[in-house]
Amino acid sequence: MLSEQERHEIEAQSHHYPNNRALCIEALKIVQAHRGWVSDEGIADVAEALQMAAAELEGVATFYNMIFRKPVGGHVILLCDSVSCWIMGYDRLREHLHARLGIGLGETTADGCFTLLPNVCLGACDHAPAMMIDSTHYQDLDPAGIDEILTKYQMKEAREEKKEKGEPPDGNSADP
Ligand code: FES
Numbered sequence: 001m002l003s004e005q006e007r008h009e010i011e012a013q014s015h016h017y018p019n020n021r022a023l024c025i026e027a028l029k030i031v032q033a034h035r036g037w038v039s040d041e042g043i044a045d046v047a048e049a050l051q052m053a054a055a056e057l058e059g060v061a062t063f064y065n066m067i068f069r070k071p072v073g074g075h076v077i078l079l080c081d082s083v084s085c086w087i088m089g090y091d092r093l094r095e096h097l098h099a100r101l102g103i104g105l106g107e108t109t110a111d112g113c114f115t116l117l118p119n120v121c122l123g124a125c126d127h128a129p130a131m132m133i134d135s136t137h138y139q140d141l142d143p144a145g146i147d148e149i150l151t152k153y154q155m156k157e158a159r160e161e162k163k164e165k166g167e168p169p170d171g172n173s174a175d176p
Contacts, residue, residue: 002045006034010049020050024060028067037068065119072115073108075153078132081118084125089142093129096143100150113157114150136176152176 002010010027017023027050031042038046038061047054061067068076079097081090094105097116101109108115124130127139131146138149153176159169 002031002049003034006030006045007049010046020052021056024050024052024057025064025067028057028061028064032067037071039069065117071108073112074157075113075133076115076117078117078119078122079105080120080122080124080128080130082121082125084121084128085130088128090129092143093131093141093146096146100147113154133176149176 009030010023013026013030014020014023017026024046027046028038028042031046032038035042043054043057043061046052047057050057061069077097079090079094081094098104101114101116103109103114103116105116105118119132122130122132122137124137124139129141130137130139131141132138133149133153138145156176162169
């Protein structure tokens with residue numbers, strides 16, 4: 001069953017769409033924002049709320065690559081694997097990410113911090129190679145730039161972990 005908050009947010013979005021079929025991607029994104037990914041139960045919950053067939057929603061969720069049907073890490077890296085990025089160094093970046101994170105495409109780091117996924121063109125071809133982390137775009141990438149970006153995320157995770165444990169911050173608060 002949808003939570004009160006999920007139901008409220010979907011209802012708030014419903015005014016921007018002509019019908020439930022048009023609303024369904026937004027509804028799936030809302031469920032994903034609250035649960036981290038969209039399980040079969042999440043599909044069933046949205047289907048019930050929008051009075052749609054679960055199979056139809058399943059098709060939408062599978063087609064739309066920003067809906068995650070498996071658990072993902074705290075941050076999702078979408079590495080562009082389309083033609084401009086191939087030309088501008090995709091292989092080197094992919095290998096660098098594999099080495100730096102210890103995971104391949106479609107995998108999540110052991111600490112649950114990152115999931116690495118391939119993605120079609122991110123619309124930044126004139127600044128290839130490009131990637132996205134969560135909803136933030138990064139472009140004109142090289143291995144050193146990737147290291148810098150990932151370090152910021154890892155430092156942020158470490159700060160949040162300290163905060164959760166009630167430990168004092170280390171004084172560096174540069175968020176990604
Ligand atoms: S091909 Fe990578 S951003 Fe377009």
